[in-house]
Amino acid sequence: MDPAAGSGTLWAGLRRRSANGEGGRGTRRVRVRCRRGPPGCRAPGTMEPAEAEFLAEKELVTIVPNFSLDRIHLIGGDLGPFNPGLPVEVPVWLAINLKQRQKCRLIPPEWMDVEKLEEIRDQERKEDTFTPMPSPYYMELTKLLLNYASDNIPKADEIRTLVKDTWDTRIAKLRLSADSFVKQQEAHAKLDNLTLMEINTIGTFLTQALDHMYKLRTNLQPGESAQSQDF
């Protein structure tokens, strides 16, 4: 059981209890090998959190630059012109980059404010269903802006806690409704106010679980000509 050296392999050691349930002497180490490919080429049907963040980075945010530049004609649209001291809207990927180069100051979006977020959190806790969120990418934007521009955002820590609380409430609701979806074997669900990050968190597991259950169910009937799909 020697670990083989390999670039890109991650070895995790698991301690397994022996059959009589004792720890200590009877335990054996089981090595589990999982290989991670570069993001973007994993199995189809999955999305990395990094890719959800990539999509969130297209959202527009206001910055106040300290340099001047005339209009930039990007493939995806025009930006600018940039004048020191005058606010301008740019996509988040550019805003973060400029901030890192200390060329601008970020202005938090209007929903990133303690009272508003408290309201949203309380609303979410009250309702059984999902309430609409101020931005379809609230989680990613919070993480990005608070990581790179927390000096531009007042009460950053409180905001982080509030957003996390809201997220936890929503994920708990999502887990419950996914559970009942699977138990009652429903065929369709409407999930209007869910954001992409939340769907991704549970999406792969849920769809794969549903697939497995479907395969088990359709293979119950013996006389059917359903072809076996797996070896």
Added chain:
Amino acid sequence: MRARPRRLAGSGGGMAAAGGEGMRTEQEPDSDGGSEELVLTPAQLIRSLEQAWLNEKFAPELLESKPEIIECVVEQLDHMDANLKRAKKGDLKVSVHHMEIERIRYVLSSYLRCRLVKIEKFFPHVLEKEKSRAEGEPSILSPEEFAFAKEYMANTETYLKNVALKHMPPNLQKVSLLKSVPKPNLDSFVFLRVLERQENILVEPETDEQREYTIDLEEGSQHLIRYKTIAPLVASGAVQLI
């Protein structure tokens, strides 16, 4: 009706992207007959590339190939690259354009890589589907992908024969790859967002006790449903997989 890219509209000088003016795509007067002009701004082109990327990511089967989008995006990227090489001044502008090029390139290569993974996974079925495609139906493989799939199939068959089948008793030396390789599971569940309102989508029952029922898909709503029912909607662009 397939639109084929003809040429990109001329660019402004310096850093301007090749557009602001729309891109003209015209159809050649070939067997499809008629001609249709589809004008896409570069921003819309990038938007449709991202849509195609997400759809391909989450669909269980290989979707239609979109050669016109890919060609146009590659043209745009090459054009912008050439512009950047020419204009060395203005460090900030160059880096901003460069960043955007990298982002678009990431989406494009992720899209192509996703398609290749699916081709490798389902190669006999993909080739079979391509062979039995009717004239005028859109192809699911680009010419390069088709060549790749055929080569992959030939290589797999040769490998299987040389490693295992050659050594089997003579009556067991045939393996039908079409039957042994698992088909894409069209019954898997997918998440989708509705772009165009649809009425009366049939939802098939899961268990024997349930009835089938119809639902309406409102624009902007999100759903979790089996892929098979909404596959034609994905192909037509009425829904977006997420």
